[in-house]
Amino acid sequence: MAGEFIVPVLAWLAVIKALHLGTWPALDRTLGSLAAAAAYPASVLLFTLLSWYCGILGLPILLALLPFLAGIALAGSRGFYTKERLRSTFAWDLAFLVPFLFMLEVRWINPTISYAEKFMDHAFIASIMRQPIVPPLDPWYAGGTLDVYYYIGYWMNGMLGLASGVPSTVTFNLALPTVLGLAVVSLYALGHLLLDRHRWLPVLALLIPNPSAIYHIVIGNSWFDVLWGSTRTITDTINEYPIFSMLWGDVHPHVISIFNQGFLLFLLVFAYMRWGTLTTRGRVILCGLAALSLGSMPGINSWDVLIYAPVTLIFGLLVWRRYGGSALDDERSWMMLVAVPPLAVAAYLPFYLQLGSSGIGGIGIVPAPSDPVEFLLVHGFFLAILVASSAPDIRRRPYLLAAAVPFLLAGYPAAAIAVVPLAYLIARRRFTAADTLAILGLGIILATEIIYLKDNMGETYFRMNTIFKFYLPAWLLMGTASLAIVGEWLGNAGIDGRMPARVERVLPALAVVALLAMPFAINIDFGYGSHTLDGAAYLEGSHPGDAAAIAFLRNLPGDQIIVEAEGGDYTYYSRVSSFSGIPTIVGMPFHEYMWRGDAGRITERSVDVRAIYEQPSRAVDLARAYNATLLYVGDEERDRYRVSIPADVLELIYDAEGVQIYRIPG
Template sequence: MQQDILYIINWWLTIFFVGLINVPLTWLIFKKFIDRGYGFSKTLGVLFSSFIVFLLSIFHLFPFSTFIIYFSLFLLLCFNIYVISTHRERFFRDLLKSWRVIIFQEILFMGGLILWSLVRGYQPGINGLEKFMDFGFINSLLRSEYLPPTDMWFAGESINYYWYGHFVTAFLTKLSQIPSGITYNLMLATILGLGLTSAFSISSSLVQSLRLNLNKKVVLMAGIISAILLIFAGNFHTPYFALKNGKDTYWYPDATRFIGYNPDTNDKTIHEFPMYSFVVSDLHAHLINFPFVLLYIALLFRTLSKKKRLIADYVLTGFVLGVMFMTNAWDFANYSLVTGIATLLFALKRRGLKLISFFESGVSTISIVFIGLVTTVPFLLNFDSIAQGVSTVNAHSSVWQLAILWGFPAVLTIIFGYGIYRIWPKMKRADIFVLALLVSSLFLIILPEVIYVKDIYIGSHHRANTMFKLTYQAFVMSYLSSGYIVVRSLSIIKRVYFKLLLGGFFAIVFASILWYPSFAIKSYYGNLKEYKGLSGETWFSDSYPELYSLTLWIRENINGQPVILEAPGDSYTEYNVVSSYTGLPTVSGWFVHEWLWRGTADIPQARVSEITEIYTSEDSNYTQSLLNKYRVEYVIIGDFEREKFPNLYEQKFNQLGKVVYSSGNTRLYRLN
């Protein structure tokens, strides 16, 4: 526990430092926000500094190293010093006025970081679901001299997926000098902390912009409500089925696997949300992108609420949208849609139902999207789309199931819609923006009922990924709006009786959806009874001690990214753990994942067939030719290889190389 506390402090200081040097620039961007943008200082600091390193490395100007990370931070520091020098008086005056909120924001971040770090300590293992993939990306990036990173499961090729968020994790890992097996879990806690501070900043600032002379505590309460509900709440599935069938029988994943599963049909779908993501703790693209999504929402409001928009406003907003593409391409599309809806509503409110409104909205949206695409060019030069087009769906959701999943956003929308109807001529900019978020959420919920993006998942799962990636952001936007809607709705109502009635209704609804974490955390983390520590590798040393010992040897003795050979495995298994945990590329790894990334099963299957020949053929010359084809330098023979290949012929490897590591039944051959 003591060592874990030191890791948490080290990690917090690292991120605090990155955020601190970026406070002046953040203030310059968000000076009208209630916290002067402090809640985004860490996200922006990491984003700007990592992007500098990204550009320098992907164009092979400088290697991805600790030195170049410090260089990027130095450049950022210099720019922030310039900002202070040109705005010194107002900068310090604004910070002094908001010091209480700023301190609260730092406490909120620290609270989230510490809370989830400790929770992860009860089940910290980096195994199960897609953790091998995420951890492999990070470790490959840590070993990469230049970008793009090598695919650890497809030697000779770069990762053909959205890896920028994993790059950010590797960036912070290098900067903090903490082992990746620890930073994996610390990054999860960091995202939760950033989610809390970002949501608080957005919601409170939206309410503050109304200028209704509300009590400061009421303004802050809007931020607290949004932060808590966005991070910790679930949907109506939990209260409905926990009360109907008994809480002792309720299983938390059911809230994310409902349509197609209860009742059982051939239309299997996914509808996850942040709390589930944090509990199961896959450091996946949609979760790593979470802070960037909230930053984009804040920037979009800032841009659209200005009476006179500058080119710089569009450039900054478009830049973040582009980074979102590299982190999770789905969100580029999602928030391009949000941008179009928001700009249109703002234009209609300002100019009325005229052609110029649509033209103005189109120009604004296209400008932001275009800048986003320009930002992604270095990434796109090394990326092939894994989507295979768009088609109409073969199934539809039942209305009652949609009501269970999206009843809370529906309630918010109805209440807010009625309030807006009552004050329509006097709508504020914040009202329009929240309305845009709710309308966008509705679109993202409806779209998977009409169309889906084609990929390798077909048949009964054909629209699962589309529903997952679209409705996740519908959840984010609608739950983010909750605090604002509560305060705004209560401010519109004049009678105390109705205020109390609506306030009581909100309290009951909030309590019902906040029931979810008690089920999820207790189930996944064993009722928080046995603290295991922050290391995500403990399970590995316990389950496969020989293989883990080999992994440690590789880390200490092999530099760079020479190709290793291990048995290829099916996705979601514990095969290919060495390539994942070392970042060394193997010839072929998780099959379905490579099928998705390479566009066809034929490509990984060809490699799997030749790997089989390498391990089972008695012809040394033929084996050597195949090893040369993939430039293999090390061959692993252990329990997974013997299980995968019962006819494994090991003797030939003594002719082709020599044993450089041996422990029990596990051996590592270095080829001649």
């Protein structure tokens, strides 16, 4: 890796470790040996929340670091950081660092902000880092803010970038390594709750592909086609799985949220399994952590809360049923059920009050359900494990197979497949943590065969977002449950007893080496690589004029609004606002239409931008109507419009390599 990026990476890791060290002591008495693990995701979420409130209050963002530094000082003065304690957290440090380095290699190979949703993702991060205010400015809708979208995940990464002094184009490529590292820590900690041995197995839910990917590999497709084809398996939908999302590289809400989903599952399972061992203080802290995680979900990826709010309530009921269930509840088992939801809402209450999104348009019945073969190519691995685990029950009570009949008669064969293991898990009535996770995951994929949430994606892709956003939580729920079952099978088979101790010690090291070698052993270069961590570095070769001009704009102080060409979505247009974070009149118009609807008058803005470039008599007045301060003229503007601007009334402030930037008179 180029030496120039060692310092930014180390600075980024130093901030995360400082947050971790400042949070860990507060969790130690509650979570015990798992406190150091939980402190990784908990500290990042807490820093995000504190910095967000600094943004609301207009305070310097770096003030959000003070509670963590104070925590380190206080714990240090009390002798908390002993050699034994620091040594005990080494495994968790590695659990974060190894996947972080793996993804860092992946991003170094494919760093460019140039395709899919990357322009959008970086635009939001750049806007937030340029002006860290709440709600953040919308870089593609001058005068508007991001109160129409879930932006907290972008805020999280932007604040880590500001705290570590890393520019947004590098922050973009450090975001997913951080997400994967935090997710691995969370699921590894969950493995410590679910299994006595092979506790790393739940982590595989983040790393294994679906059966469709295996099929594409077998038929000899390229890696690009393997990844793309395996996530478009169910017709007219998107069915991503975690390792695809990581390799594809969009720093998008559904990907950022993966670590927080794993963290909440860890907290809920911890409460279910260990509530009775906690003091009242410990229960309060655990409820606070669960509220912090659940409360962050609507702002990181709002679709998640539609799943995890009910999941939290279900676990709250299970805790109450297991430890209380009476009027004289000495265990205070009602706290998870009663305290967590309102605390979660309160944590980010200003977000809800500011939210201007129109939301979904209701619930519809799926008229064209999934093909059963396509369904199995997505969920087949986990379904096979869950059916196999139910085999003894199937032999004892074969009549429960009749649960599939109504769905078959109604024309929903994929739902009929999912309902079989679901029926047996419910009839078993064990409701262990693993069984409960499996039941919840199966319930999601069953429900999405029957109903969908209405949005503006059109008739063909009517259930695309429902499948897209709900399948990832289902994958994590079924995946962790299924892999925990595999761990139980391995333990019952006595695999550990037959494995030499030396081999058992060497295997983890070999797995680490294999993981870190994989990005180089397998060609995962999608053709956008420039072997750097700067996502904008490729512009110097492909668009040198824009590269220099954008570098100039990124250092331009003050509140600015820039006029640039609008050329549709998923194109190189809107590149100036995306790379600089300076708002433009309109960019990526379909995205803006999805968020703002007809009230946004997106088409009118596009027409006005054309007039600014082509009608010199109207240009200044139209630009002033949007409070624009800058006018950008580069190759894309000349290709898109018949450029004729009133240069005599504009101030030329930049002119190099075919790009001119004018200041618009106030």
